[in-house]
Amino acid sequence: MKVLLTNGSPHADGYTAKQLRIVEEALHEDGIETVWWQLGTKPVRGCIDCQHCTKTHRCAFDDDGANELIDLLDECDGVVLGSPVYFAGGNGAFTAICDRAFYATCNWESTLRGKVGASVVNLWRAGATTAIDNLNKYFYASQMIVATSNYWPLMHNGEHTEREDRFGAKVMRNLGHNIAKLLKG
Numbered sequence: 001m002k003v004l005l006t007n008g009s010p011h012a013d014g015y016t017a018k019q020l021r022i023v024e025e026a027l028h029e030d031g032i033e034t035v036w037w038q039l040g041t042k043p044v045r046g047c048i049d050c051q052h053c054t055k056t057h058r059c060a061f062d063d064d065g066a067n068e069l070i071d072l073l074d075e076c077d078g079v080v081l082g083s084p085v086y087f088a089g090g091n092g093a094f095t096a097i098c099d100r101a102f103y104a105t106c107n108w109e110s111t112l113r114g115k116v117g118a119s120v121v122n123l124w125r126a127g128a129t130t131a132i133d134n135l136n137k138y139f140y141a142s143q144m145i146v147a148t149s150n151y152w153p154l155m156h157n158g159e160h161t162e163r164e165d166r167f168g169a170k171v172m173r174n175l176g177h178n179i180a181k182l183l184k185g
């Protein structure tokens, strides 16, 4: 079984990546494979409602990672959407790609139906829960099972406080184990 870890931060080795690696470690401990998708730093197009994807299962814009994300969503049994919090939502470039990839997928033979999804967000101070709520909507529209943990799936980056979010790390580990449990049935 394989879980897709998406890093919706422009920083391939930033806080969101570190947070996702904690989830990954727990998944590996439970025998679940992982594969990564990384947001780039190139310009990203928003969805233009051209409906190309509902006929072809491909996004008409092929140069910013959306089609790679579609392929990975098809291939994997679960997905973790990871994003930094930007103005109490997910990163706009990341959610623009998710709009296109999930629209192409949830309108195509229900390929995500019954798969497991979880959102995790990284932030400085505030706005995490609205971002999590928004990201979870991709799963609700795709007939997916949303994995939970023992608290909201967020981690504070510790900047300005210089404190490690040890509780957040435990929540991430627990989330990884819960995803594995759901996948194994």
Ligand SMILES: Cc1cc2nc3c(=O)[nH]c(=O)nc-3n(C[C@H](O)[C@H](O)[C@H](O)COP(=O)(O)O)c2cc1C
Residues within 6 Å of the ligand: 009, 010, 011, 013, 014, 015, 016, 017, 083, 084, 085, 086, 087, 088, 089, 122, 123, 124, 125, 126, 127, 157
């Ligand atoms: C445009 C922008 C908006 C942000 N908005 C918020 C916010 O609403 N709340 C918050 O706590 N942090 C906010 N941040 C801080 C990031 O969420 C934080 O630095 C995060 O740890 C970055 O993760 P990364 O290293 O994976 O990119 C914002 C950062 C940027 C660049």
